[in-house]
Amino acid sequence: MMRVEHIQMRYGREIAFSAILAALMLLFSSCGRTPGSGDRGAAARDSTLVIAMLGDADYLNPVIGSSVTSSNISGLIYPGLLQSEFDTTTGLLNFLALEKKFRPSNGGRKPEAALARTWVMSADHKSITYILRNDAFWDDGKPVVSGDFRFTYRLYGNPVIASPRQQYLAELIGADRGSVDFDRAIETPDDTTLIFRFYKPVPEHLALFHTSLTPLPAHLWQNIKPEDFRSSPLNQKPVGAGPYRLQSWGKQQEMVLASNRKSNLPKPGNIPLINWRIVPDYTVRLAQLQTNTVDIVENIKPEDFSALLKANPGVETKSVGLRVYDYVGWSNIDQAAYHKNGQILPHPLFGSSEVRRALTMAIDREAIIDGYLKEYGSVCNTDISPSLKWAYNRSIAPHPYDPAAAASLLEKQGWRPGPDGILQKQGRKFSFVLYTNSGNARRNYASVVIQQNLKALGIDCRLDVQESNVFFENLQNRKLDAWMAGWSIGLEIDPLDVWGSDLKKSTFNFTGYRNPRIDEICELAKEKLVQTDAGPYWLEYQEIIHRDQPVTFLYWIRETLGFSKRISGEQLNISGTFYNIDDWTLTPSSNLAR
Amino acid sequence: MLTYILKRLLLSIPLIFGVLTLTFFIIRLAPGDPAAFFIQPGISPNVAEQIRAQYGLNDPLPVQYVKWLANVLQGDFGRSFSRAQQPVFEVIAQALPVTVTIAALTLVANFTFGIVIGIISAVRQNSFLDRFLTVTALFFYSMPEFWFALMMIIVFALKLQWFPASGLNEIGAESFGPFGFLVDRIWHLVLPVTVLSINGAAGIARYVRGSMLEVIRQDYIRTARAKGLPENVVIFRHALRNALLPVITLMGSSLPFIFSGALFIEVIFAFPGMGRVTVEAIFARDYPLIIANTFISGTLIVFGNLLADVLYAVADPRIRL
Numbered sequence: 001m002m003r004v005e006h007i008q009m010r011y012g013r014e015i016a017f018s019a020i021l022a023a024l025m026l027l028f029s030s031c032g033r034t035p036g037s038g039d040r041g042a043a044a045r046d047s048t049l050v051i052a053m054l055g056d057a058d059y060l061n062p063v064i065g066s067s068v069t070s071s072n073i074s075g076l077i078y079p080g081l082l083q084s085e086f087d088t089t090t091g092l093l094n095f096l097a098l099e100k101k102f103r104p105s106n107g108g109r110k111p112e113a114a115l116a117r118t119w120v121m122s123a124d125h126k127s128i129t130y131i132l133r134n135d136a137f138w139d140d141g142k143p144v145v146s147g148d149f150r151f152t153y154r155l156y157g158n159p160v161i162a163s164p165r166q167q168y169l170a171e172l173i174g175a176d177r178g179s180v181d182f183d184r185a186i187e188t189p190d191d192t193t194l195i196f197r198f199y200k201p202v203p204e205h206l207a208l209f210h211t212s213l214t215p216l217p218a219h220l221w222q223n224i225k226p227e228d229f230r231s232s233p234l235n236q237k238p239v240g241a242g243p244y245r246l247q248s249w250g251k252q253q254e255m256v257l258a259s260n261r262k263s264n265l266p267k268p269g270n271i272p273l274i275n276w277r278i279v280p281d282y283t284v285r286l287a288q289l290q291t292n293t294v295d296i297v298e299n300i301k302p303e304d305f306s307a308l309l310k311a312n313p314g315v316e317t318k319s320v321g322l323r324v325y326d327y328v329g330w331s332n333i334d335q336a337a338y339h340k341n342g343q344i345l346p347h348p349l350f351g352s353s354e355v356r357r358a359l360t361m362a363i364d365r366e367a368i369i370d371g372y373l374k375e376y377g378s379v380c381n382t383d384i385s386p387s388l389k390w391a392y393n394r395s396i397a398p399h400p401y402d403p404a405a406a407a408s409l410l411e412k413q414g415w416r417p418g419p420d421g422i423l424q425k426q427g428r429k430f431s432f433v434l435y436t437n438s439g440n441a442r443r444n445y446a447s448v449v450i451q452q453n454l455k456a457l458g459i460d461c462r463l464d465v466q467e468s469n470v471f472f473e474n475l476q477n478r479k480l481d482a483w484m485a486g487w488s489i490g491l492e493i494d495p496l497d498v499w500g501s502d503l504k505k506s507t508f509n510f511t512g513y514r515n516p517r518i519d520e521i522c523e524l525a526k527e528k529l530v531q532t533d534a535g536p537y538w539l540e541y542q543e544i545i546h547r548d549q550p551v552t553f554l555y556w557i558r559e560t561l562g563f564s565k566r567i568s569g570e571q572l573n574i575s576g577t578f579y580n581i582d583d584w585t586l587t588p589s590s591n592l593a594r
Numbered sequence: 595m596l597t598y599i600l601k602r603l604l605l606s607i608p609l610i611f612g613v614l615t616l617t618f619f620i621i622r623l624a625p626g627d628p629a630a631f632f633i634q635p636g637i638s639p640n641v642a643e644q645i646r647a648q649y650g651l652n653d654p655l656p657v658q659y660v661k662w663l664a665n666v667l668q669g670d671f672g673r674s675f676s677r678a679q680q681p682v683f684e685v686i687a688q689a690l691p692v693t694v695t696i697a698a699l700t701l702v703a704n705f706t707f708g709i710v711i712g713i714i715s716a717v718r719q720n721s722f723l724d725r726f727l728t729v730t731a732l733f734f735y736s737m738p739e740f741w742f743a744l745m746m747i748i749v750f751a752l753k754l755q756w757f758p759a760s761g762l763n764e765i766g767a768e769s770f771g772p773f774g775f776l777v778d779r780i781w782h783l784v785l786p787v788t789v790l791s792i793n794g795a796a797g798i799a800r801y802v803r804g805s806m807l808e809v810i811r812q813d814y815i816r817t818a819r820a821k822g823l824p825e826n827v828v829i830f831r832h833a834l835r836n837a838l839l840p841v842i843t844l845m846g847s848s849l850p851f852i853f854s855g856a857l858f859i860e861v862i863f864a865f866p867g868m869g870r871v872t873v874e875a876i877f878a879r880d881y882p883l884i885i886a887n888t889f890i891s892g893t894l895i896v897f898g899n900l901l902a903d904v905l906y907a908v909a910d911p912r913i914r915l
Contacts, residue, residue: 044766055874059678066631162644164637230648231679251677251688252866252874253762279760279864283744287752287759311752469626469879476633490636497635508635 046588048273049567049581052285052294056252056278060238062214063155064230066164072578073276074214076257077240079136079144079265081116081194081212085109086491086575091388092531093491093575095208098133102208109580112266113242115144115215116194119208125201125529128211130194136265138217139239146188151218154182160226168210171198203529209492243269243582252278269582270569286562289315295564298577301441302376302560314565320572321558322387325380326443326486328363328434328450328552330356333512335478338503344512348428349481356549357399358409363453364401369555372445376560380553382545383498384538385489387574390531391538396546407457423458431460436484437471443484446554450484475510483510486557491575493538496522499550513550595907599900606896610889617888618662621881622655628675628879649675649881662885671889672882676875682886685871690890692762692867696790696859697852699783703791704798704848709838711795712802716837717829719807728803731796740858743789747862750785757785760864786863790855794848801844806837839909846902850895 057070065074083096087106095102096109097116105111116130136144156163157172157180174181176199187195196211217239224232238246242265244257255276259269277294279285286304288294290312300308305317330350337343350356369377378386379398386392410423410430418424422431434450436443447463454461461482466474474480487498500506500522501514521541525534561577563570566587571580627633628649629642646652650661665672673679711731715724734742751759758764758781767778809815810833818828857869864870868887875883907913 044764044769048765050765058676159640159644160648162632162641162648164632164641166641167636167638170638231673235678250866251680251685252870253864275765277761277864278866280870281760281862281864284747284760284862284864287747290752291755291759293758293761293765467626469630469877472630472633473625473627476630487635494635507633507639 046586047271048275049271049296049584049586050275050277050294051296051578052277052279052288053298054278054280054282054285057255057276059230059235060246060249060255061216061235063152063161063163063165063216069276072576073246073255073257074238075242075576075579076244076269076274076581077238077242077246078214078216079115079241080113080214081130081132081149082119082208083109083111083114084209084212084575086573088387088573090390091385091392092390093205093209095205095212097130102205110266112264115265117192121204121207125198125203125207127195127197128204128207130196130211132192132194134192136241137262138220138241139245139260139262140217140220142217142219143191144215144217144241145191146194147191148215148218149194150182150186150188151222152215153186153213155216155221155226155229156213157182158226158229161229165213168213171200171202171206171210173197173199175199201529203531205531206492241265243267244274247273254278267582270585271581274581289562289564292564295567296577297562298559300560300562302372302374305560308562316563316565317560318563318570318572319376319558319560320574320577321376322378322385322556323574324486324488324557324559325383325385326446326484326554326557327380328359328554329475329480329483329485329511330359330551331478331481331511332356332514332550335481335512338478338512344503344514347481347512349430349432352413353548354409354413355415356552357547358406358413359454359459360399360549360552361402361409362406362457362459363450363552363554365398365554366401368446368449371449372442373555373557376558377555380556382542382553383487383489383495384493384542385556388491388493391493391535393539393542395539396542399546399549403453403457410457417458421458422460429460430458431462432482433462433464434482434484435464435466435471435474435480437468438465439468442557443486447484476507478510478512480510484554493525493534494522495541499545511550513548515544515548518544595904599904602900602903606893606900610892610896613892614666614885614889615659617885618659618881619655621879621884622658626879628881630879671886674875674880674883676878676880676883682882685883686868686886686890689866689868689871692865693853693856693860693869696783696786696856696865696867697849699787700790700794700852700855701845701848703787704794704852705841705845707791707795708798709802709841711799713806713829713834715799715803716806716810727799731799734792735796735800737793739789739793739855740862742792743786743859743862746785746789758782759785760862762865786859786865790852790859793855794851798841798844798848802837802841805840806833809833809837812836840906842909843902843906846898846900846905849898849901850891853891853894 053069055067055069057065057073058067059065059070060074060077062074062078065071085094085096085105087094087103089106092103094105096105096111097114097118098111100118115132115136117133119128119130121128132146134143138144153169155161156165157169169175169180172180172185174185185197196207198207220234220239224234236249241263243260243263245260247256247258249255257274259272261268279288285294285297286300286308289297290308292312292314300317308315309317331347332350334345334347334351337345346352365379369379381396381398384391414425415423415430418429422429424430434447436447451461451463475483475485496519497506497508499513499518500509501516501519503509503512518541521537525537528534567584568587569584628651629645632642632645650658653661671682674682674685677685711727715727718724747759750757762779762782763775764778767775770778815828815833818832853868856867857873860867860869861873868890871883872887875887
């Protein structure tokens with residue numbers, strides 16, 4: 001009995017405690033903001049830029065960091081050999097050293113952040129020599145020297161470290177034989193001279209692109225074994241030289257960067273603190289922008305724009321592009337036969353380019369854009385973006401939405417309506433499943449429109465949504481007949497991975513599309529030592545892809561962001577949102593109110 | 595009872611171990627690849643292979659299992675694939691306090707509101723108030739938590755702007771001083787704890803109501819009333835004490851529910867707790883972290899159940915363990 005009473009007493013105390021807590025909560029909820037914290041909070045907000053992110057950085061280490069957040073933040077902490085800038089008038093990438101520019105600059109990027117003073121490309125295009133500045137220092141006071149690059153490139157190339165950037169070393173001496181010969185490929189005769197040697201002539205723009213990987217301070221990292229590289233505590237406290245340094249990192253919560261007072265690359269950041277908050281839920285990110293809790297939210301859905309702007313006049317929307325497109329993939333080959341004995345036969349439904357063209361003409365792409373993306377979308381012809389003006393083929397007119405023409409094209413290919421209204425050819429119905437990945441509202445919207453468009457022609461298209469990992473694995477293994485997905489393109493054109501005829505090598509050729517002329521064009525374009533000389537090849541490339549329609553290209557997407565109006569000085573372009581963040585300024589809230 | 599507890603604890607070892615073994619095989623046989631992120635144009639095809647080699651995923655499954663077993667028996671659950679190779683227990687050690695705070699507050703709120711509503715319903719049986727509370731409780735009981743959370747954010751964070759929509763603290767909360775910081779923290783916890791507890795409180799209210807009604811009909815309550823005791827004393831001193839006994843056992847068994855509820859809440863309110871860790875580990879196919887999380891939640895469920903059984907025996911002397 002004693003025991004029961006004891007429990008009752010304890011329980012009684014618990015109830016009393018809970019009652020007090022509940023009362024406290026009620027008290028807080030009735031008295032509004034806690035007194036005192038408001039002013040201090042406002043002062044803190046005036047000196048802090050808050051960016052809401054979907055996910056955390058994986059590593060703040062340029063050798064192994066692989067997420068977009070990681071590279072955005074690494075770019076602010078670490079110094080760069082060169083500064084790159086995207087020229088919006090031509091769509092070409094430019095590179096700047098302190099005293100030299102690859103092309104005339106449009107003033108977007110300051111060369112003061114570059115570690116290289118200048119460079120010389122050898123006449124045979126088989127080596128490039130950089131002269132580094134001697135007034136750059138790591139945060140711990142040690143100078144940044146050429147040896148840091150030589151050391152870090154070995155890390156980039158080390159298979160145990162598994163850097164996602166090892167492709168950048170593909171032209172260095174030895175890479176053609178399987179492993180880079182670092183002793184010969186990278187030389188540092190003194191602290192300010194850095195020489196890269198290639199096994200073949202390399203176009204200058206590619207050499208600049210591939211040799212300007214970010215360095216680490218060798219004196220801190222040299223004793224870390226490759227197998228301990230990823231787990232080293234140094235990853236949690238990066239030592240850089242850029243305009244910002246890492247102040248704190250609460251995993252999956254927030255990263256706080258503080259302006260680096262010592263930096264001369266190019267200078268300490270204007271805004272004292274930048275807080276990258278991890279907010280996984282889209283609705284919550286949007287709510288926080290609306291209530292001024294955060295200043296920037298990326299990838300806002302166009303459907304939310306008007307409500308957002310109405311609810312918070314202190315917010316504006318911006319968009320950049322065009323780098324991302326969605327497409328409907330049609331398997332060009334009979335995957336069953338390919339998996340069985342490697343035989344390549346046309347797919348029974350989508351094997352003919354006429355049929356694929358008919359499918360493109362049957363899909364009302366403008367309706368999808370008008371209904372979902374609005375002014376943030378435009379019809380896509382091929383995978384070369386209109387933003388890459390130097391290579392984009394303006395003479396190609398998009399396949400029109402023309403169900404009648406599509407129907408007659410299909411009829412010519414032998415597809416005629418069966419008794420149930422569904423098209424048939426030699427006893428086979430035009431019926432398939434269109435797969436897409438879960439959690440993408442835009443693709444869900446588009447897939448429903450596509451299903452209806454195709455149904456009108458007598459094509460039975462069923463929809464299925466798969467978890468992203470599963471979807472990607474099925475795509476990778478060429479298991480899907482029809483799917484909807486998207487690509488984000490690189491700023492260097494290199495489409496062989498996606499369309500190359502060697503299906504074993506071209507792992508991203510999910511459709512199994514094969515055209516020897518495409519292989520040839522890609523190789524010929526790569527051999528041109530002056531990038532713009534490859535222009536005519538890319539024009540032809542687009543004509544072929546547009547004619548063959550290996551996939552139905554749907555639309556280019558302008559990526560949209562919500563920005564607080566208290567930010568000024570931002571210059572967004574296709575190469576990134578945050579690249580000149582050290583020049584941004586914040587208007588204090590009191591001034592905004594006035 | 596001590597023997598009983600010891601026996602249950604010993605039995606739980608093979609049980610948890612079996613759960614872990616099952617998880618080990620299920621996640622490896624499920625589609626998806628921890629190195630999938632590195633399979634994309636512009637990244638050398640070797641990288642995914644090198645990453646898999648680093649994670650030890652190129653060995654045959656039985657070899658992987660034996661290696662894993664040897665490590666686990668030494669207490670080493672490995673390093674996370676997706677979180678910068680941090681030892682998994684370090685990841686969990688950072689996340690667990692957040693979840694435990696939410697769970698503890700939820701448990702308190704659950705029982706406080708549940709008991710109060712349950713008593714009112716029972717005492718005023720079949721009145722308008724009872725019907726109103728019953729319907730409201732059922733309404734909240736059947737509402738999906740993630741949806742309810744979003745509605746709360748829209749109303750209280752977006753429209754009324756009374757509470758913050760996410761995070762554990764305001765920007766610059768460190769400068770508020772210790773009390774201000776604590777108040778700010780509680781401030782951020784109000785919405786999530788409300789969402790998480792309202793569902794459980796509704797269930798407990800139903801339970802308390804039933805138990806209270808049963809007690810009120812007992813002879814000794816009639817005797818107490820016949821003695822001329824005031825109604826307050828009858829209800830709180832005589833009836834409530836006995837009616838609450840079976841409710842105590844709910845405490846143990848509600849723990850796992852609170853933890854699984856925290857899964858949604860942490861993702862929506864952006865709290866870096868166990869729920870977030872688990873969800874992200876699953877999406878990233880972070881095998882060691884998934885297994886360690888299973889270990890923690892499995893252990894909690896087993897101990898929650900044990901606690902419920904023990905509390906039951908403590909509360910009701912008729913039950914012998």
